[in-house]
Amino acid sequence: MKARCNFRSRKTSGRNGKNYVLFIDVDGTLVACDPLFVRARENFVFLMHSLGFDSEAARQMIQDVDLKNARAVGFERDRFPMSMVEAYRELCKKFTPDSTPDTMVIELCTDIGHSPFFQAPQVFVNALPVLERASEYFLLVAVTMGNREAQEHKIYQAGFGGLFDELIITPNDNKPECVREAIIDMNVDPSQSAFIGNSLRSDGACLTETNFIHLPLEAGWAFDNHVLPVDTGFEAFTAVSWREVEERGIARLIRRREYKQAAKRRRKNVEQA
Numbered sequence: 001m002k003a004r005c006n007f008r009s010r011k012t013s014g015r016n017g018k019n020y021v022l023f024i025d026v027d028g029t030l031v032a033c034d035p036l037f038v039r040a041r042e043n044f045v046f047l048m049h050s051l052g053f054d055s056e057a058a059r060q061m062i063q064d065v066d067l068k069n070a071r072a073v074g075f076e077r078d079r080f081p082m083s084m085v086e087a088y089r090e091l092c093k094k095f096t097p098d099s100t101p102d103t104m105v106i107e108l109c110t111d112i113g114h115s116p117f118f119q120a121p122q123v124f125v126n127a128l129p130v131l132e133r134a135s136e137y138f139l140l141v142a143v144t145m146g147n148r149e150a151q152e153h154k155i156y157q158a159g160f161g162g163l164f165d166e167l168i169i170t171p172n173d174n175k176p177e178c179v180r181e182a183i184i185d186m187n188v189d190p191s192q193s194a195f196i197g198n199s200l201r202s203d204g205a206c207l208t209e210t211n212f213i214h215l216p217l218e219a220g221w222a223f224d225n226h227v228l229p230v231d232t233g234f235e236a237f238t239a240v241s242w243r244e245v246e247e248r249g250i251a252r253l254i255r256r257r258e259y260k261q262a263a264k265r266r267r268k269n270v271e272q273a
């Protein structure tokens with residue numbers, strides 16, 4: 001998808017032709033993600049409780065099954081409803097082994113599992129104005145895991161549709177690889193660019209490719225509690241809000257770039273004098 005092609009008035013590249021890019025995660029960074037899944041899981045627990053299962057056992061089961069499936073099959077949209085059905089079957093097997101899972105309940109589990117993907121996205125405070133301002137100085141690339149149709153729909157619904165220069169949507173947990181490819185394809189200067197995301201694991205891994213701004217607005221997955229790669233030659237820091245991302249991350253990248261260019265101009269003037 002091409003959203004934006006007007007480069008003329010933007011200062012998104014250096015004299016050497018290299019582009020400056022902000023790579024931005026979507027779920028849990030631009031839009032709230034956890035509350036939708038928490039609500040769906042609680043709806044599942046309520047359904048299981050109404051069928052006679054213990055609420056805590058149901059809550060633990062859907063958490064365990066979905067975590068296992070996320071690791072095994074990744075982040076396609078079908079995984080969550082599949083996990084709901086599997087968790088229901090497992091509860092039946094464990095607590096009522098003589099019964100057969102009910103077809104109607106399986107359909108309800110599937111519907112609950114699909115529900116997070118069809119809600120109006122809640123955009124985090126200041127994400128949109130900060131990125132609108134940043135777009136004058138950086139190409140903007142969304143880098144998100146999941147199903148292309150669902151993620152594109154979410155980005156448009158959230159009001160970011162016209163803002164991104166590129167959308168990278170991967171079904172796999174391989175953001176560093178995607179960023180590496182984009183850096184080559186888009187002729188990017190990675191030292192003057194950055195990745196912004198809430199996950200130390202999937203987003204923080206991109207510190208091997210460019211600078212990283214950690215914005216932990218949501219905790220993410222249980223297996224997200226990683227440490228960042230070390231000695232990559234790039235810088236990482238944590239911001240608590242989009243305002244801080246702008247003031248301490250984006251503004252500093254622009255400042256460094258401008259001072260570097262000014263120093264280069266001065267050197268050139270001295271050489272010519």
Ligand SMILES: [Mg+2]
Pocket residue numbers: 025026027028029197198199220
């Ligand atoms: Mg995220």
